[in-house]
Amino acid sequence: MTTFTFYGAVLLIHSVTSVMHTLKVFTTSSSQIAKLPEYWEATYVDGIQILQFDSNSRKTKAKLDWVNKITAKDPYFWEREYENNIANERVSKVNIEIAKERFNHTAGVHLIQRINGCEWDEETGEVDGWEHYSYDSEDFISFEPRTTRWIATQPQASMTKNKLDQNDGLNEYKKHSLTEICPFLLKNHVSNGRDFLMRTELPTVSLLQKTPSSPVTCHPTGFYPATSALFWRKDDKELHEYVESGKLLPNRDGTFQTTAHLKVEVTPDAEGEYECVFQLAGVKEAVVVKLDSRSILSNARIQGDSH
Structure with a gap:
């Protein structure tokens, strides 16, 4: 025994300790993979999936009932989330073509993945955000919101980094999104799902x-x-x-x-x-x-x- x-x-x-909360969004865009959606997006709070969207269903779905409570504080959440999903899908298709060009890939199965999100320390109130991209499961480029600069992790990403570093408007928006909008949504989700989470x-x-x-x-x-x-x-x-x-x-x-x-x-x-x-x-x-x-x-x- x-x-x-x-x-x-x-x-x-x-x-x-359980005072640290996270919101993470995983997106995958693929080319030439039969029977799988070309685009797939999933949102997790504290490691639990709460939302899903894919290019086949073209619907944003709640994975848990308590997620729907968010409309009490944010009545336009579902409309905005769907619009974001469609925009992310469109951008991801462009990104995979850019990555294929950087690596001189003209055919075959390829993937571009993004992980972005934020963390919130409920005890101290501190927040942080991140955004990482990978191509064919290898790190490609990432965004640092504190410095509003991009970090290339492969030589093929250098041209993309240089272009993005010069786009101050985009970078300020990303910083705002990752360090203010994302924590706002995270706090709402934690409040609504506290008993579960x-x-x-x-x-x-x-x-x-x-x-x-x-x-x-x-x-x-x-x-x-x-x-x-x-x-x-x-x-x-x-x-x-x-x-x-x-x-x-x-x-x-x-x-x-x-x-x-x-x-x-x-x-x-x-x-x-x-x-x-x-x-x-x-x-x-x-x-x-x-x-x-x-x-x-x-x-x-x-x-x-x-x-």
């Missing part, structure tokens, strides 16, 4: 191992919010050596999962020394899972139990 322990003040060094859901934590010689993986899944800390410790001290952290991944139900891999041999002595610790933002108690060979799920054990 997996042993769970809760500690009230277990890790002061892993203080996690500020909820806490503790994870199910499992210990996994492919083979007896493989690392032991600590796998929390089903937690919310995403802000969290996961690590292994030995004799109450956090381990950095022999530990590899995995990526934070979304689940389909709006919760999250992550992993931390411990590269040690599971011996009787090790079972009494190692623990996996998960700390969730907004929850004082950490979830602690002790290393126990009897509770590790592995291919070898599953195959053995089936005989």
Whole structure:
């Protein structure tokens, strides 16, 4: 049986907080990809998708019911959002042709992606914004609102950077959009969806191992919010050596999962020394899972139990 322990003040060094909110807009424009929309746009608040638009449906859709509350404070939101979607689609089609020209691409499958948005610290009131472009999954160019300057990340983007840096009107508008309009919308979304966005859901934590010689993986899944800390410790001290952290991944139900891999041999002595610790933002108690060979799920054990 997996042993769970809760500690009230277990890790002061892993203080996690949920006061930072984000609004991110992801857009993708493609060429010559069959059965997929040429343009796709999705909006996320605190890692949760709230809006979607694509060139096939040509409709701006709310992904969660509480998103519709925004019209109480912003009655023209849906009309403006749809107009922005159409304008973004038009600009994105132009951008992909420019990028193809910069790279001397005349045919084939190509993608141009944009990520823009802002963050708002609810505790301090500080805001920040960003806008990044990539071409065929490689960074291309980005906008820095603090300096109103563009940063080319590939030589092929230098000509685009030089042209955009000279467009003061566009750059001032982008700064205003990312540092004022975006935070305004973010605050409204957070206000409308606070009960949903500020909820806490503790994870199910499992210990996994492919083979007896493989690392032991600590796998929390089903937690919310995403802000969290996961690590292994030995004799109450956090381990950095022999530990590899995995990526934070979304689940389909709006919760999250992550992993931390411990590269040690599971011996009787090790079972009494190692623990996996998960700390969730907004929850004082950490979830602690002790290393126990009897509770590790592995291919070898599953195959053995089936005989």
